[in-house]
Amino acid sequence: MNTNRADELVDTIRRQLTAFSELSLVLEEEHRALVSRDPSALSQIAGKRTSLLSQIENFDKTMAALLQALRAPASRAGIESLLETLAPTNRTRATRDFAALREIAEKCRDQNEVNGRIIAQSQRTTQQLLRILRGNIASNPDTYSSSGNVDPASPPSTLATA
Numbered sequence: 071m072n073t074n075r076a077d078e079l080v081d082t083i084r085r086q087l088t089a090f091s092e093l094s095l096v097l098e099e100e101h102r103a104l105v106s107r108d109p110s111a112l113s114q115i116a117g118k119r120t121s122l123l124s125q126i127e128n129f130d131k132t133m134a135a136l137l138q139a140l141r142a143p144a145s146r147a148g149i150e151s152l153l154e155t156l157a158p159t160n161r162t163r164a165t166r167d168f169a170a171l172r173e174i175a176e177k178c179r180d181q182n183e184v185n186g187r188i189i190a191q192s193q194r195t196t197q198q199l200l201r202i203l204r205g206n207i208a209s210n211p212d213t214y215s216s217s218g219n220v221d222p223a224s225p226p227s228t229l230a231t232a
Contacts, residue, residue: 076156078136079149080164086129087167090174093122097181104188146172 096118103111134144142148153165 075136075140076160078132079140079152080156080160080167082129082133082136083149083164083167083171086126086133087171087174089122089125089129090171090178093119093126093178094174094181096122097178097185100185101181101188104185104192107192 096115100112100115100119103115133149137144137148137152140152142152149168150165153161153168156164
């Protein structure tokens with residue numbers, strides 16, 4: 071791999087790592103705002119999150135184009151094989167950065183799922199409260215799927231219809 075492409079690969083990994091590290095902090099901040107039910111903080115966080123996700127998407131496109139130009143598969147294995155071709159002075163740090171990138175990306179995914187479950191629970195609670203306020207207390211209480219979402223296809227209980 072030529073030096074320019076190698077530098078571009080290392081730089082893209084570092085930029086992705088920085089963006090994901092910032093996203094991790096934003097997701098933790100979002101978690102705190104969700105738990106404390108702070109709508110103004112959530113509004114500010116949404117802007118930060120959107121900006122970071124846009125950056126990450128651009129870095130992903132850059133990486134995909136780089137991998138294509140180097141005729142490497144657009145996969146973890148493709149990136150790792152390219153890292154192996156780097157000069158030893160760059161290889162160690164780039165490999166370490168790529169491992170850290172994978173780890174922080176997984177952490178972000180997990181935190182995002184936790185935040186998503188909090189949002190889903192909050193939405194369910196709001197819907198239940200609205201039904202109560204409207205006097206629409208259902209004879210068929212909500213049931214939930216294994217993912218924690220409301221299961222609209224569940225049949226009414228035999229006790230509720232009796």
